[in-house]
Structure formats: C-alpha cells, structure tokens
Amino acid sequence: xxxxxxxxxxxxxxxxxxxxxxxxxxxxxxxxxxxxxxxxxxxxxxxxxxxxxxxxxxxxxxxxxxxxxxxxxxxxxxxxxxxxxxxxxxxxxxxxxxxxxxxxx
Ligand code: FES
Numbered sequence: 001x002x003x004x005x006x007x008x009x010x011x012x013x014x015x016x017x018x019x020x021x022x023x024x025x026x027x028x029x030x031x032x033x034x035x036x037x038x039x040x041x042x043x044x045x046x047x048x049x050x051x052x053x054x055x056x057x058x059x060x061x062x063x064x065x066x067x068x069x070x071x072x073x074x075x076x077x078x079x080x081x082x083x084x085x086x087x088x089x090x091x092x093x094x095x096x097x098x099x100x101x102x103x104x105x
Contacts, residue, residue: 001094005032005050008102017091023060023084023098024048034100041085046070048084049077050098059096060087076101 001017005027015030027035027048039045043066052060057080063071067086071077084098 023087052080056096
C-alpha cells in the first residue's frame with residue numbers, strides 16, 4: 001500500500017508502506033521534501049509535522065505527552081496535526097493522505 005504526502009503547494013508524493021517503520025521514516029526514505037526528521041524520531045525537533053486527513057486520524061493512534069508538548073510550539077498546528085515520527089505505519093493506512101505544513105520548524 002501507499003501513503004500520500006501533499007505539500008503546501010499541492011504537490012503529492014507517494015511513499016510505500018513499510019510495516020513497523022514510522023511515517024517519518026518512510027517519508028525521509030522516499031525523499032519527501034518538508035519532512036526532515038532532524039532528531040531521528042526522538043520527538044524532540046518538530047521537523048516531521050504533518051496534518052492528517054481527519055477521516056484517517058483514528059488509525060494513527062494517540063498523541064503522546066512529549067509529542068503534545070512539541071506540537072504546542074508548532075506555529076501551524078491544526079486539529080489533526082501529528083509528529084510523523086510518532087506514527088507507526090500499518091497496511092491499514094493504505095490510501096491515507098497527510099498534508100505538510102507551509103513551514104517546517
Ligand atoms: Fe524529530 Fe519527529 S523526527 S520530532
């Protein structure tokens with residue numbers, strides 16, 4: 001399956017689902033611009049912010065406490081904002097779309 005990343009200017013980029021990897025890992029290994037993952041998935045940089053389409057939100061699990069703190073500092077936070085390093089991808093996410101913010105921290 002695939003997950004689609006849509007940049008702020010509307011360009012979409014598909015990435016293959018690799019079960020057990022984080023959404024940030026599949027984005028960076030597919031060269032998705034706008035997902036940097038500077039801290040390597042430690043929930044400490046905020047450079048992996050994505051906005052999940054609301055109908056997919058329930059599949060992505062709960063926002064953790066550390067993640068919540070990082071998101072509070074994220075200027076473009078929306079109701080369905082997540083840090084993609086904190087989302088483990090599964091085949092159930094086939095067809096999911098996430099948006100990228102205009103500016104990544
Ligand atoms: Fe740093 Fe997600 S990669 S917070």
